[in-house]
């Protein structure tokens with residue numbers, strides 16, 4: 360879908376019409392960042408007041424979507440049929456409606472115009488987040504924590520878009536004007552999602568929202584400004600305490616203290632030069648030959664992951680609650696049972712040493728701490744986590760070959776993806792080194808050696824985990840899983 364043209368030149372008139380006030384800041388192109396807010400005068404610390412005032416009725420929040428549905432029948436129909444899946448999806452539908460109303464591709468399509476009908480024309484047509492990258496660019500994410508995250512997100516966006524189409528196909532307005540001629544495609548939906556992800560803010564009163572004009576503020580880890588929603592009337596942008604800004608200097612906000620490089624790239628399409636990897640999250644697959652795998656996934660009720668977090672002193676830590684479930688089995692004292700509730704429903708329960716542990720599936724580490732085989736369990740978990748991280752590191756080290764994939768490979772995108780690869784490789788190398796040390800330490804522990812010795816002496820001991828078939832036997836013995 361082509362977008363309406365709304366240039367910076369038109370912004371002052373739009374602001375005057377909608378009571379948006381700019382004070383001592385203006386919108387300008389900022390090298391490498393698109394538009395940004397730049398001080399139009401010297402702004403002394405403590406004396407500048409609000410630089411931007413945006414009336415509450417312009418804030419695109421959950422409430423604003425509901426309010427608009429009350430006055431536009433076609434949007435109400437769409438929301439009733441295909442909306443109410445999530446707050447985010449409702450806002451995307453609202454943006455879609457306004458892009459349709461303002462696009463030159465929809466002549467003769469009418470609806471209730473709002474301030475957003477024109478403002479959507481100012482939103483960028485290209486957002487550098489990885490869901491919008493070409494195939495040839497996405498291949499540079501190979502081996503990073505974003506490789507599977509971006510594929511999963513694209514698959515989820517396709518499912519979401521297809522469901523919206525299917526559910527609203529019998530609505531006359533939507534079928535005739537939008538779906539029949541495929542005027543809105545999955546590319547538009549991916550872009551809308553990217554716009555929302557890169558421009559929404561968590562407001563203290565209105566929750567996650569988009570705020571016109573405030574969404575022009577760029578990010579800096581040393582931000583000079585912050586936004587406020589002190590009253591129900593307006594959202595403002597003010598200087599941070601004890602900060603002054605000179606004329607011509609960019610006024611910035613902080614998009615997310617503590618966000619990792621991968622999160623910044625995923626949500627905003629850039630990595631702050633000061634940002635270390637800080638954190639990475641990788642999916643963890645249940646063991647293929649584990650007969651309890653399904654039950655374990657059911658009680659865990661979340662996608663299994665390993666999270667690696669950098670420490671202040673350069674020593675990273677890790678957390679993988681599902682790895683404990685993966686590495687414990689019936690012979691250790693882990694059991695499942697289907698229990699009939701008083702209301703007739705059935706629930707799958709998890710037991711550890713005959714105690715109900717269903718609500719503690721994420722905290723098994725603490726539960727097993729007092730067990731006499733605790734160090735053996737820990738050794739199994741460390742082995743599983745280590746193997747997963749080593750596999751990731753190997754994938755990251757494979758040279759990228761983008762030549763067989765379609766689409767452009769823009770230099771700045773390749774540079775950013777390469778930066779992520781370097782940051783994550785460094786973090787992975789450090790955590791792998793640490794886990795190898797921990798594993799070696801456990802291997803030299805007297806109680807572990809005694810246990811392993813006893814296992815060798817009594818290979819048919821029933822208390823020992825038994826491999827499911829002969830072919831797996833050697834492997835099972837070696838990795839303690």
Ligand SMILES: C[S@@+](CC[C@H](N)C(=O)[O-])C[C@H]1O[C@@H](n2cnc3c(N)ncnc32)[C@H](O)[C@@H]1O
Nearest residue numbers: 392393394557558574575576577578627628629
């Ligand atoms: C909320 S918008 C800010 C306004 C945006 N620059 C525009 O032209 O409309 C967020 C987007 O601005 C860009 N951006 C913000 N801060 C940046 C920074 N420090 N470095 C590079 N790009 C930045 C990124 O493309 C990000 O997705």
